[in-house]
Amino acid sequence: xxxxxxxxxxxxxxxxxxxxxxxxxxxxxxxxxxxxxxxxxxxxxxxxxxxxxxxxxxxxxxxxxxxxxxxxxxxxxxxxxxxxxxxxxxxxxxxxxxxxxxxxxxxxxxxxxxxxxxxxxxxxxxxxxxxxxxxxxxxxxxxxxxxxxxxxxxxxxxxxxxxxxxxxxxxxxxxxxxxxxxxxxxxxxxxxxxxxxxxxxxxxxxxxxxxxxxxxxxxxxxxxxxxxxxxxxxxxxxxxxxxxxxxxxxxxxxxxxxxxxxxxxxxxxxxxxxxxxxxxxxxxxxxxxxxxxxxxxxxxxxxxxxxxxxxxxxxxxxxxxxxxxxxxxxxxxxxxxxxxxxxxxxxxxxxxxxxxxxxxxxxxxxxxxxxxxxxxxxxxxxxxxxxxxxxxxxxxxxxxxxxxxxxxxxxxxxxxxxxxxxxxxxxxx
Numbered sequence: 154x155x156x157x158x159x160x161x162x163x164x165x166x167x168x169x170x171x172x173x174x175x176x177x178x179x180x181x182x183x184x185x186x187x188x189x190x191x192x193x194x195x196x197x198x199x200x201x202x203x204x205x206x207x208x209x210x211x212x213x214x215x216x217x218x219x220x221x222x223x224x225x226x227x228x229x230x231x232x233x234x235x236x237x238x239x240x241x242x243x244x245x246x247x248x249x250x251x252x253x254x255x256x257x258x259x260x261x262x263x264x265x266x267x268x269x270x271x272x273x274x275x276x277x278x279x280x281x282x283x284x285x286x287x288x289x290x291x292x293x294x295x296x297x298x299x300x301x302x303x304x305x306x307x308x309x310x311x312x313x314x315x316x317x318x319x320x321x322x323x324x325x326x327x328x329x330x331x332x333x334x335x336x337x338x339x340x341x342x343x344x345x346x347x348x349x350x351x352x353x354x355x356x357x358x359x360x361x362x363x364x365x366x367x368x369x370x371x372x373x374x375x376x377x378x379x380x381x382x383x384x385x386x387x388x389x390x391x392x393x394x395x396x397x398x399x400x401x402x403x404x405x406x407x408x409x410x411x412x413x414x415x416x417x418x419x420x421x422x423x424x425x426x427x428x429x430x431x432x433x434x435x436x437x438x439x440x441x442x443x444x445x446x447x448x449x450x451x452x453x454x455x456x457x458x459x460x461x462x463x464x465x466x467x468x469x470x471x472x473x474x475x476x477x478x479x480x481x482x483x484x485x486x487x488x489x490x491x492x493x494x495x496x497x498x499x500x501x502x503x504x505x506x507x508x509x510x511x512x513x514x515x516x517x518x519x520x521x522x523x524x525x526x527x528x529x530x531x532x533x534x535x536x537x538x539x540x541x542x543x544x545x546x547x548x549x550x551x552x553x554x555x556x557x558x559x560x561x562x563x564x565x566x567x568x569x570x571x572x573x574x575x576x577x578x579x580x581x582x
Contacts, residue, residue, distance in 0.1 A: 163269070163277030173480040178467055179262065181308055182282050189301050191258045191284060196240040198264060202230040207449055208239035208417055219267040233266035237283040238417070238442065238458060239449075246451045251287045260284045262463075274430055274465045284439075285458035287446070292393035295421045295441060296401070298459055302425060302437055303403050309466075310475035315425045315436055317403065320411035321391040322359075322419055323383045325444060331382035332358055338376050345372050362410040378409055387420050394421055417445040421457065429472050436469060437461035485514040485579050487531035487557075491524060491543040499542050502552070502568060509572035513579065532557055537579060540571075554578070 160166055167175060183193075202222050209216050221233040234240050241259060245251045262282045271277060286294050299317065306312040322328055336358050343351060347366040354361055364370060383391070398405055411422055422440035439459025446454035470476060490499035503517045516534055518527050531539040537560065541553030552571055555563040566574045 161277070163271035165276060165278070173483060174467055174471070174476055175463065177477065177480055178309065178463065178470065179282070182262075182305060182461075185301060185305055185308070186260045186284065189258075189297070191260045194241060194244060194259045194261050195263070196234075196237070196244050196261060198234055198266075199231050200234055200240055200243065202232040204239050204243055204449075205232055205235060208242065208445060209236070219269055221266045221268060235265055235267045237261055237263070237265065237281055237460060238285060238445070238456075241283065241285045241458075242446055242449055242451075242456070245287060246446065246449060251446070251454050252452070254288050256289055257285075257287045259286070272432075274462075274468050276464060280463040281460045282463060283458060283460040285456060287454055287456050289457070290443065290455040292390050292397060292421070295390075295394050295457055296397035298439065298457065299398060299403060299423060300401050302459065302461075303401075306425070309470055311427075311469055311473055314429050314469065314473055315427050317398075317405040318408040318411050318424045318426060319391075319395070319405050320379070320408055320422050321383060321387050322379065322412065322422055322440075323387040324419060327382050327384045327387060328359070328379075328419070331377065331379050334377040334382065335359070335361075339372070342372050345369070359412045362412050373410070379412075380409055390420055417442040417448065419443050423459070425461075427469055430465065430469060435462075436465055482535040482537070483514065484516045484534040484536040486516070486538050486540060486575060487534050487536040488515065488517040488540040488542065489524075489527040489531055490518060491527070491541075492547075495542045495544065495547050496521070498547055502542070502571070505568075506572050506575065510576055513575060538575070 186193075202220070205220065206216055220235050223231060225231050241261060245257060245259075251257050260283065263280065264278050265281050266278055268277055269275060284298060286298070303312070303317075306315055323331070336354065339346060339350075339354055339358065339361060343354070345368065346354065346361070347364065347369050350361045350364050350366065350369045353364075361369065362373065362376075364373075395405075408424075411424060412418075418440045420441040420443065423438065424435050425437040426434045427436055428434060437459055438461075439457070441455070441457040443455045444453075445456055446452070488499050488503055490496045499517055503515055506513065506515060516536070518530065522530070528539060537556070537558050539553075539555045539557055541555060541563075546552055546565075550568050551565050552568060553563055554566050554571075554574065560578070564574075
């Protein structure tokens with residue numbers, strides 16, 4: 154017996170009963186970003202591996218252990234994108250849309266790939282919504298990104314369940330000074346660090362700061378603090394950001410250990426975290442990467458952005474029971490037709506109603522069937538109303554409108570008045 158085919162571990166199907174929630178959340182985000190003046194960009198899911206080595210950093214966990222990398226038929230090393238910022242920067246450089254100081258406010262959506270241990274809220278193929286802004290260097294745009302996410306949490310009903318954490322990493326020069334001091338301190342207490350932190354101390358010492366190991370966290374209590382090494386420019390920028398968040402009434406906490414996992418961040422970094430999802434607590438994260446475009450071969454160009462995982466965001470919305478009840482209903486009206494002549498008339502009638510009510514979710518029965526079987530399908534569809542069209546209705550050019558969810562008695566409506574009737578009763582239902 155051959156092994157049955159199934160999805161790759163950590164790469165999941167999103168089934169029809171789940172997609173309404175996905176469309177709801179994605180639609181909320183898309184409308185919000187449109188309203189703030191952001192434009193969508195779409196990049197390939199496969200890039201040259203060198204792109205991620207140059208941007209993310211060769212000694213990061215993502216590049217060292219998590220990327221899906223392979224050689225194509227030409228011998229080129231290609232990688233399924235593990236994150237979106239590098240690909241977006243590559244795209245704006247390739248097409249020259251940030252040249253001459255042009256401001257670009259962009260967003261994208263799609264799958265990302267990392268070979269991690271799958272668990273609830275963390276998968277090998279996961280989906281992100283990302284936002285990137287180029288050629289704006291003030292704290293005002295940093296604040297806008299945080300403000301619009303705050304508005305999104307309100308629209309999704311999860312605002313009370315998330316907390317904003319902020320930090321500033323300073324310039325690359327400031328981080329270099331801090332890195333040297335941190336390495337000196339941790340090296341003197343090397344035996345007290347966990348194995349993973351000992352490895353990171355050699356390759357990416359700032360990542361030791363966000364260790365989950367309790368013993369290493371105890372060592373870090375007396376470690377040098379990044380804030381003491383900030384340059385004046387970064388300090389002023391950070392104070393400007395905090396002032397704007399205070400003015401907008403957005404609460405936050407300063408987390409001096411927040412460093413993010415990618416090498417390209419500088420100055421502002423932030424995370425929206427929750428305690429409602431267990432270990433997978435980060436809902437949205439981002440920050441400023443003013444040196445990345447130049448690092449990838451472009452002219453000096455400031456950048457700032459964020460990414461949010463859609464799976465985790467949906468999990469939080471579901472956990473907090475903030476899914477609108479109407480999402481469970483994917484059909485408003487189900488049209489039952491009995492006999493070939495009625496079926497022909499039903500097709501024309503349904504299209505006429507759709508012309509008049511383009512937002513009405515109307516499903517017409519397919520596959521014929523008895524009165525009982527068609528009504529069973531109408532009820533199973535979740536529709537509020539069943540429309541009945543048989544020989545008698547056809548002769549009189551009327552249709553029966555039967556409530557399926559206890560909204561009153563069946564009525565007989567003329568074809569010409571059907572759209573107006575449905576516009577009223579479906580809204581009321």
